[in-house]
Amino acid sequence: MDARAPGLGEGPEDPFALHNSASAVLDDHGRVVGWSERAQEHLGYPPEEVLGRTAVEFLFDGDADGDDACARDREAVMDAVAACLRDRGWSGVLPVRHRNGQRVELGFRARAVIRADSAREWFLVVAPAEEVRQWEADRSVLDGLFRRSPIGLSVHAPDLSILRINRALARFTQLSAAEIRGRRIGDFLIGPDLETIETRLQRVLETGQPLIFTEQPCRLRIDPGNERVVSVSAFRMEDPSGGILGVTQLVEDVTDRYRARRRLALLNRASARIGTTLDLGQTTRELADVAVPDLADAVSVDLLESVARGEDAAEEASGLVRRMAVHSVVAQALQVMYSTGEVFHFDPRTPQARCLAGQQPILEPVLQSSPAWYFKDPERTQRALGLGAHSLIVVPLTARGLLLGLLSLWRAKRPEPFEEDDLTLAEEFAARAALCIDNARRYTQQHQAALTLQRSLLPRELPEHSAVEVAHRYLPADPATGVGGDWFDVIPLSGARVALVVGDVVGHGLHAAATMGRLRTAVHTLAGLDYAPDEVLFHLDDLVNRLADEQEPADGGSTGEQIVGATCLYAVYDPTTRRCTLARAGHLPPVVVTSDGTVSVPDLPEGPPLGLGGLPFESAELELAEGSLLALYTDGLVEARGQDLDEGLERLREVLSRPGRSLEETCTAVQAALLPDHPPDDVALLLARTRVLAPEQVASWELPAEPTAAARARHLTEATLTRWGLEEMAFTAELVVSELVTNAYRYGGGTPVTLRLIRDRSLICEVSDSSSTAPHLRRARITDEGGRGLFLVAQFTDRWGTRYTRDGKTVWTELPLATAAEGHSAAAAIPALNG
Structure with missing residues (x-):
């Protein structure tokens, strides 16, 4: 093959070319009859010392050395002589003695030449052996590239027509070298990839910058449904003068x-990307998004209905499934497939049903005659057949030995069907996603249990009260954070008063919710005892300390439970005096808004959080005008969205400062302005608008400590109830008031007694004195002359109790607003009680 064949670029130069090599001529007897200048350069012999002598004289025989190399030299000489005697040409490497005595290896080509007179001569072409070996190696490489190389090779003319391809590229294109010579790439490739390949080759021709290992998709015309990926390298070919020969x-x-x-x-x-959250819906959507479009054209994720609800997975695949996620690059597919959230059965004939039953992956073609059970209804099935779905993979979602659902993947837009490697990849997806789904299911189950517990511990409905109008919001934390321990309460107190409470337990989860429930119960108990706000916090602090002690193991190790601690704000509002007494334990102060929109944050003594122990709590008293708004909240409201506390408080003040809205509208506005969709912490908000009892609803007298005090109290009670239109209650009320005033006179230490009647949802009777001795209810025996007074009071009232003040105590009762018949029945019952 000519090393300088046109169109192949500069190849290895032939060392035996006449302009490069030395030459000599031998006659038929082996004598030198011709000697070139190049021969003299290689061996140092001038022509006069060579001509007429036999060529054998100049060969290096190596007799003096006697080593293996010399033996090989002699063998090569003998082979050359034998070939010449048989009239055969010969080529090879022989050792020659230089004129200076050194051994020189030269490459020879010997050919017989017949002269005109029929005499035979031998024409020798000689070149350095190293050049010959290099030339032969280069020829072997070039021949290997076209005949034996596993990498395809194509040589293109400047117009990008193909001059030659090797056997590997012929196998790839499934065309012979003769069929493809003179044609262009577009004759055997199709699609947009063709333009990309030709553009890159043209750039190599124009710039001379080589293309190195560039991956490129391509499709052959004879196999358009099978996309191949090739790695392409290219370089420009130039002649010695720099002319462009091609690429x-x-x-x-x-x-x-x-x-x-x-x-x-x-x-x-x-x-x-899969399992970034512990939310079932998000996890399944992440699975669908990852698989499309790199693996499939359409994906659906279906979970067993029990799993979708966060319940334990069924051991057997039966019943309903819920579609959790759908994703497709084929828009029409979304119109024919079940939508997210739909609950349905798979027909037993579908691959999905077989996958659920056998819990084994399925890879199969989707028949163009697919019946209606693949989709929602026959009409949608006909539309679905036009999508060209041709390959299907169904993989079960199993984790920890339980079946959770299945993953379905379709191909329609991409022509090549799924392969076994695709099934293996889908199984890997399913295995990883199933574990994340099961973790999300378990977390959802625990979160729902904690949330159910927390909601059961919070008030379902706040009681209506004459002292305040209330509205509230409670938002649980984001599922990734867990249920918290925030709570709020509105507790009716004696004397038409009301207690407003918000609190926040440290931590999240079941432990925080359970602790919150215990604290809320304790607050109700303490409120029922009519403790002042600072006393309530003192007792709560003691309770939290005891709860913390219960968490400490006997051996001093760790229980793994969260630290017990809480904050609380406790306020008592009296609608008769318009005074509000507040105390806080590490909690944020309330916000007070007057009826004209003036906003203030009262400066309350800041007590320590509950659980520190030993530190005092102090109360503060505010006088609130009628219609004032009192906002109590937990820190999750003002510290959401990553904002600092001052910024959150300022936003809250701004929202609350807009008058003219109802409490529910205000709650909604606060939520919209301050809270994200899923707050990172629980949020409790309690809004209370104050009311004031009208003066005509309250009557109060101070009675001297003398024997006629009870009679005076009965007379005042009768007159007041008559004025209020409650004559039918007079007898029962006089009986209760008489008993309370008599006890105050008897055990009050001789100080004046105060009687107060309040007409509210019930009739409230209060008797106050300076004594701190509490009345004690006991059941008198038949032979006892006394001891039945408080028993009668308890029988004819809804509630009664004692609250202590700094000046003494108040015994109070609440009587239902009864009818006249009920009043007469009370009078008739007294003789029976007296026996």
């Missing part, structure tokens, strides 16, 4: 390697 392109089919690398990258991406 050579090396093409390697790296489809399997590319797909394996893509699958690995897809698997790594799935590991990073």
Whole structure:
């Protein structure tokens, strides 16, 4: 093959070319009859010392050395002589003695030449052996590239027509070298990839910048449904003068390697993107998003209905499934498939039903005659058949030995069907996603249990009260954070007063919710005892300390439970005096808004959080005008969205400062302005608008400590009830008031007694004195002359009790607003009680 064949670019130069090599001529007897200048340069002999002598004289025989190399030299000489005697040409390397005595290896080509007189001569062409060996290696490489190389090779003319391809590229294109010579790439490739390949080759021709290992998808015209990926390298060919001869392109089919690398990258991406949250819906959507479009054209994720509800997975696949996620690059597919949130059965004939039953993956073609059970209804099925879905994978979602649901993948837009490697990748997806789904299901189950517990511990409905109008909001924390321990309460107190409470337990989860429930119960108990706000916090602090002690193990180790601690704000509002007494334990102060929109944050003594122990709590008293708004809240309201506390308080003040809205509208406005969709912490908000009892609803007298005090109290009670239109209650009320005033006179230490009547939802009777001795209810025996007074009071009232003040105590009762018949029945019952 000519090393300088046109169109192949500069190849290895032939060392035996006449302009490069030395030459000599031998006659038929082996004598030198011709000697060139180059021969003299190689061996140092001038012509006069060579001509007429036999060529054998100049060969290096190596007799003096006697080593293996010399033996090989002699053998080569004998082979050359024998070949010449048989009239055969010969080529090879022989050792020759230089004129200076040194051994020189030269490459020879010997050919017989017949002269005109029929005499035979031998024409020798000689070149340095090293150049010959290099030339032969270069020829072998070039021959190997076209005949034996596994990498495709194509040589293109400047117009990008193909001059030659090697056998590997012929196998790839499934065309012979003769069929493809003179044609262009577009004659055997199709699609947009063709333009990309030709553009890149043209750029190599124009710039001379080589193309190195550039991966490129391609499709052959004879197999358009199978996309291949090739690695392309290219360089420009030039002649010795720099003229452009064309471009050579090396093409390697790296489809399997590319797909394996893509699958690995897809698997790594799935590991990073699936399971970022503990939300079932989000996890299934992440699974669908990862698989489309790199693996499938359409994906659906279906969970067993029990799993979708966060319940324990059924051991057997039966019943309903819920579609949790759908994703498709084929828009029409979303119109025919079940939508997210739909609950349905799979027909027993579907691959999905078989997958659920056998819990084994399925890879199969989707028949164009697919019946209606694949989709929602026959009409949608007909539309679905036009989508061209041709390949299906169904993989069960199993984790910890339980079946959770299944993953379905379709191909319609991409022509190549799923392969076994795709099924393996889908199984990897399913295994990782199933574990994340099961973790989300378990967390959802625990979160729902904690949320149910928390909601059961919070008030379902706040009682209506004459002292305040209330509205509230409670928002649980984001599922990733867990249920918290925030709570609020509105507790009716004696004397038409009301207690307003908000609190926040440290931590999240069941432990925080259970602690919150215990604290809320304790607050109700303490409120029922009519403790002042600072006393309530003192007793709560003692309770939290005891709860913390219960968490400490006997051996001093760790229980793994959260630290017990809480904050609380406790306020008592009296509608008769318009005074509000407040105390706080590490909690944020309330916000007070007057009826004209003036906003203030009262400066309350800041007590320590509950659980520190030993530190005092102090109360503060505010006088609130009628219609004032009192906002109590937990820190999750003003510290949401990453804002600092001052910024949150300022936003809250701004929202509350807008008058003219109802409490429910105000709650909604606060939520919209300050809270994200899923707050990172629980939020409790309690709004209370104050009311004032009208003067005509309250009557109060101070009675001297003398024997006629009880009679005076009965007379005042009768007159007041008559004025209020409650004559039918007079007898019962006089009986109760008489008993309370008599006890105050008897045990009050001789100080004046105060009687107060309040007409509210019930009739409230209060008797106050300076004594701190509490009345004691006991059941008198038949022979006892006394001891039945408080028993009668308890029988004819809804509630009664004692509250202590700084000046003494108040015994109070609440009588239902009864009818006249009920009043007469009370009078008739007294003789029976007296026996």
